[in-house]
Amino acid sequence: MSGRVRTIVIVIVLLAVAVVSRFFLYSGDPHVEVAAEKLFSIGGFHVTNALFTALIVDVILVVLALLVTRNMQLVPRGVQNVVEIVLEALYNLLRNISPKFIDRSWPLVATIFLFVLISNWLGLMPGGSSIGLCHASEEVSARLAVVSEGPQTGSIQLLPAAAKANPYSSCPADTTLVPWLRPPSTDLNFTFALGLLSFVFFQYWGFRTLGIGYLSKFFNLKGIMSFVGIIEFISELIKPIALALRLFGNIFAGEVLIAVLTFMVPLMLPIPIYGFEVFVGFIQALVFALLTMAFLSIATSPHEGDHHGDDHGKGAKAH
Amino acid sequence: MEGLNLIATALAIGLATFGPGIGIGIIVGNALQAMSRNPEMENTVVNYMFIGIAFTEALAIFGLVIAFMIGFGVIQ
Numbered sequence: 001m002s003g004r005v006r007t008i009v010i011v012i013v014l015l016a017v018a019v020v021s022r023f024f025l026y027s028g029d030p031h032v033e034v035a036a037e038k039l040f041s042i043g044g045f046h047v048t049n050a051l052f053t054a055l056i057v058d059v060i061l062v063v064l065a066l067l068v069t070r071n072m073q074l075v076p077r078g079v080q081n082v083v084e085i086v087l088e089a090l091y092n093l094l095r096n097i098s099p100k101f102i103d104r105s106w107p108l109v110a111t112i113f114l115f116v117l118i119s120n121w122l123g124l125m126p127g128g129s130s131i132g133l134c135h136a137s138e139e140v141s142a143r144l145a146v147v148s149e150g151p152q153t154g155s156i157q158l159l160p161a162a163a164k165a166n167p168y169s170s171c172p173a174d175t176t177l178v179p180w181l182r183p184p185s186t187d188l189n190f191t192f193a194l195g196l197l198s199f200v201f202f203q204y205w206g207f208r209t210l211g212i213g214y215l216s217k218f219f220n221l222k223g224i225m226s227f228v229g230i231i232e233f234i235s236e237l238i239k240p241i242a243l244a245l246r247l248f249g250n251i252f253a254g255e256v257l258i259a260v261l262t263f264m265v266p267l268m269l270p271i272p273i274y275g276f277e278v279f280v281g282f283i284q285a286l287v288f289a290l291l292t293m294a295f296l297s298i299a300t301s302p303h304e305g306d307h308h309g310d311d312h313g314k315g316a317k318a319h
Numbered sequence: 320m321e322g323l324n325l326i327a328t329a330l331a332i333g334l335a336t337f338g339p340g341i342g343i344g345i346i347v348g349n350a351l352q353a354m355s356r357n358p359e360m361e362n363t364v365v366n367y368m369f370i371g372i373a374f375t376e377a378l379a380i381f382g383l384v385i386a387f388m389i390g391f392g393v394i395q
Contacts, residue, residue: 097363245381246377249380
């Protein structure tokens with residue numbers, strides 16, 4: 001049998017297994033919930049599963065840092081070596097964008113990268129979004145909606161969602177599975193907080209380097225540039241929102257894609273998608289760090305109406 | 320209403336991927352051209368390619384988030 005025929009036979013067998021698995025295997029609970037769910041409350045403070053996972057990521061990072069720095073050597077070996085390779089590659093990548101500010105922004109940007117990376121990958125861990133406890137449905141899927149009847153018509157309130165029967169759920173009726181782990185990046189609260197943090201950071205350095213003249217980028221009276229400045233101002237305000245939605249959308253879409261695919265075709269088909277999501281998790285962490293650095297470089301460059309691309313060019317040449 | 324919600328969900332993500340799809344194609348195509356003409360600039364070009372892709376892709380992601388919000392009944 002030649003190599004080509006063998007490849008075709010293997011592909012056909014795998015596809016057949018995938019199609020047949022559809023009729024014999026059922027994935028339980030394709031769990032899709034836009035908002036993070038409440039696990040328990042401590043004195044009125046709701047601990048959601050996203051917050052719980054964020055704490056786990058913190059613990060992982062702290063333990064890793066302690067482990068690596070406990071016994072540092074000039075010639076690194078083992079874990080220290082791996083971490084040094086990763087951080088060095090990231091450092092060189094970010095230094096290309098803004099060589100002047102790399103040492104001031106490195107702690108924040110590297111923390112963002114590591115935190116987002118580990119939190120993205122934690123959601124892909126087997127069992128990540130499938131192990132949990134059954135909670136009463138009303139409690140879980142209450143959401144903000146416009147009241148359509150009664151005396152309070154038109155107001156926006158927290159309403160229980162309509163019950164949807166799920167034949168594959170492992171939970172009893174009227175209850176919904178609430179997973180313990182959920183990557184923080186799939187919670188809009190977390191990504192918005194991160195976006196605002198990055199926003200405040202590069203605005204602060206913009207003012208610090210250019211003084212009050214920083215504002216003249218947005219508000220000035222130089223003919224056509226005054227209009228461009230106002231457009232720049234609006235796009236500046238959109239930056240944290242775009243950062244937040246980009247991270248949330250990518251990671252949440254990945255979770256939903258895997259859940260739905262596993263629900264439809266349990267074997268074979270989700271595997272390449274899973275590999276792709278590992279890649280996406282890495283790229284999104286990198287992009288968040290890169291963009292924070294790029295925005296910092298734009299905010300701190302003294303220019304009047306130049307293109308952003310020119311700043312990048314200068315940064316790269318200086319390096 | 321349920322049917323309209325489904326149509327709105329599909330349209331939100333379907334239309335939102337048009338522009339970014341073309342845009343990412345242009346970005347990556349030009350980046351490949353730049354890299355093949357000037358291979359020693361590869362690292363720099365890849366950096367800016369990813370920044371450009373992130374900006375372009377964000378537009379599709381906005382559409383995706385709107386689609387999720389309609390599809391899962393966060394907004395109605």
